[in-house]
Amino acid sequence: MKVFKTDIMKIFLKSITVLIFILSSSTMLAQTGHVSGTVIDSDFNEPLAFTNIQIIGTSSTTASDFDGMYSIDLKPGNYTLVFSFAGYKTLEIDDVKVTADKDIQLDVTLATRTLNTEAITSSVDSNND
Numbered sequence: 692m693k694v695f696k697t698d699i700m701k702i703f704l705k706s707i708t709v710l711i712f713i714l715s716s717s718t719m720l721a722q723t724g725h726v727s728g729t730v731i732d733s734d735f736n737e738p739l740a741f742t743n744i745q746i747i748g749t750s751s752t753t754a755s756d757f758d759g760m761y762s763i764d765l766k767p768g769n770y771t772l773v774f775s776f777a778g779y780k781t782l783e784i785d786d787v788k789v790t791a792d793k794d795i796q797l798d799v800t801l802a803t804r805t806l807n808t809e810a811i812t813s814s815v816d817s818n819n820d
Contacts (some may be wrong), residue, residue: 724789727762728797730755730774739776739801747771765789772797780804 730742738759745752746765755761767790775781779801789795 722791723764723766724791724793724795725762725764726770726772726787726789726795726797727760728799730759730761730776731798731800732779733800733802739779742774742776742779742801745773745775747773767791774799774801776801778804 730739730744731737732739738755738757740755740757740759742755742759742761743752744754744761744763746763747770749765749770751763751765753761753763768788770787770789772784772787773781774784780803782799782801784797784799787795787797
């Protein structure tokens with residue numbers, strides 16, 4: 692009977708060891724970094740709500756909230772973030788280095804897009820013959 696209890700104990704300890712290994716390795720794989728900040732309008736120095744933020748090379752996107760703040764979790768790596776809003780110049784920031792369990796504060800200012808205007812003149816020649 693003693694041999695039987697010892698075998699069960701060995702199997703139990705091996706199972707616990709394997710379970711701990713699986714849980715710890717999945718936790719390590721799930722680690723992410725955090726990028727957040729505020730998007731500001733360059734003309735009025737006010738938060739720019741609902742700005743689109745795209746992470747190039749991924750399907751990840753987000754938008755700034757009503758106060759111009761945004762936040763996104765990403766796997767460790769180097770990323771290019773693109774900030775865009777209608778009527779503003781698109782801003783692309785390269786080499787944003789994300790590391791596990793680190794917070795990156797990335798505040799950006801978007802400039803308004805200027806429209807090129809050209810004056811159009813015309814003249815009318817009246818011929819009263």
